[in-house]
Amino acid sequence: MKNVSLATPIEEGDPAADPKAFRRSLGQFATGVTVIATRHEGRPVGVTANSFSSLSLDPPLVLWSIARTSRSFAAFSAASHFSVSILGEDQIDVSQKLSSSREDKFAEVDWYPGIGGSPVMAGAIATLECSTFAVHEGGDHIILVGRVLQHRRYPGKALLYAQGQYGVVDEHPAFRAQAAADPGTAPPGRTLRDLPLTTLLYLAHHNSSAAFERHRREENISLTQSRILSALTRRSPLSRQSIVRQVYMTPQTVDDALGELLQRGCLECDGDDRFSLSEAGQMLARSIRMRLQEYEREQFAGISAERLDTTRDVLARFIEGLAEQAATDDAA
Ligand SMILES: Cc1cc2nc3c(=O)[nH]c(=O)nc-3n(C[C@H](O)[C@H](O)[C@H](O)COP(=O)(O)O)c2cc1C
Incomplete structure (x- = not known):
């Protein structure tokens, strides 16, 4: 066997001893986000699910799993049909509403009845309408296999979920930086400074957040805890x-x-369940x-206080502008 030097794990052990730690290891696997829904006793029932996976092309099968503890469990285990709506990057609110334990999850989201009456989410980037093909035991979950009767694909970028956070699909920053810096792919004389400001902001954020992770680790604290x-x-x-609103993470995280x-x-x-x-x-x-x-x-050693102040001004103005824009969009 090749001599490998292994990094020290942040955590390790028997999943049974610490289920939350086990879930964090599983959370290192990135997924998309779906809403899976059915009709039960005349009412729409649905959950946010990232256990969705494609299974077979012929016959066309997909699968997902639902927790036995879910209030929607009985409805799905008896369902003849269910729909899968693959959420787009602008549908975090749909994901949050459908993962809540509210009585009427469907009141404030746009949907239409699909095959068998299963609710299909408007604005999804793909939808699959299924009949239940098989149901398997899966520990504290059951695995539902659906036969896809109808699929639809729409333009748009997928909403992602990994490491307890929502994310969006984007080109890897290494490729962007390379494209800017690599004389083979970038036009002659092009450097990082020639990139659009928003790309620079993204690269700065991504790389500095990754670099700061070392400090969080030394304090034994996660990104969510630090936020x-x-x-x-x-x-x-x-x-x-x-x-939950301020840290941009899911309620569970x-x-x-x-x-x-x-x-x-x-x-x-x-006493009012408020934290300090x-x-x-x-x-x-x-x-x-x-x-x-x-x-x-x-990081900023050697850059004058004046230039740093200007950078702060520009960034603050940019962020304020975005916040105003978001408030106007919400009101519209
Ligand atoms: C991103 C994300 C993915 C989830 N994936 C699943 C899943 O695959 N299976 C599941 O049973 N619950 C999953 N949940 C939790 C359910 O959405 C949640 O427990 C459920 O909607 C609670 O409502 P209910 O008890 O009314 O069914 C997920 C939640 C989130 C935020």
């Missing part, structure tokens, strides 16, 4: 729901991170902030 600390430093106390921070003694929770930082939480937040300041000092 929660920073949200609670800006304003507190905050309800779980406002935290936020719940896990809140649980871990509580266990670590970093959070306090008042404990003394230990404030210390951890301060220590992350100091690491960030140190990181910025290193």
Whole structure:
């Protein structure tokens, strides 16, 4: 066997001993996001699901799994038909609504009845209308295999889900940077400075976030936990729901991170279920902030305070403009 030097795992062990850690390892696998829906006793029933997978071309089969604990379990285990709507990048709200435990998940989303009455989501980038082909045991889930009777594909980019976060499909930054820097692929004399500003922002964000990950690891803190600390430093106390809104992570990921921070003694929770930082939480937040300041000092050494101020101004104006635009779009 080749002599390999293995990196130290962040966590490891028996899945039964720590199911959350097991789920985090599984979360390293990136997926798309679907809404799977059926009609049960005359009413639409559906869940957000990323366990969806294609299975067979001939016959045309797909599969997914539903938790036995889901309130929609009985409806799907008895369903003759179900629909799969593959969500686009602008459908995070649909994913959030359909993964909630609200009574009427379908009230505020646009859908139409497909084959067998199964609700199909408007705005999806692909839809599959299925009859139930087989149902298999799968531990605390059941696996539903559907035979695709009708498929539709629309333009648009997929909504992704990986490592507890939503994402979008984008060219790998290594290719973009290469295209800019590589004399073979870029026009002669072209450098990073010639790229559009938005591409530069993306590359800066992506690479700095990856570089800062080392510091989070040294503090033994995840990206979600660090975003929660920073949200609670800006304003507190905050309800779980406002935290979910501010950190751009799914409710489940936020719940896990809140649980871990509580266990670590970093959070306090008042009688109204609102969270704020404990003394230990404030210390951890301060220590992350100091690491960030140190990181910025290193990265921007040699750039004058004036130029950094201008950069701050430009970025702040850009972000404010985007926020105003989003508010106008929401109101429209
Ligand atoms: C991105 C994402 C993917 C999910 N994937 C699944 C899945 O594959 N199977 C499942 O049973 N639940 C999955 N869930 C959770 C369900 O959507 C959620 O438990 C369900 O909608 C709760 O509602 P119910 O109890 O009314 O059925 C997922 C949630 C999210 C946010």
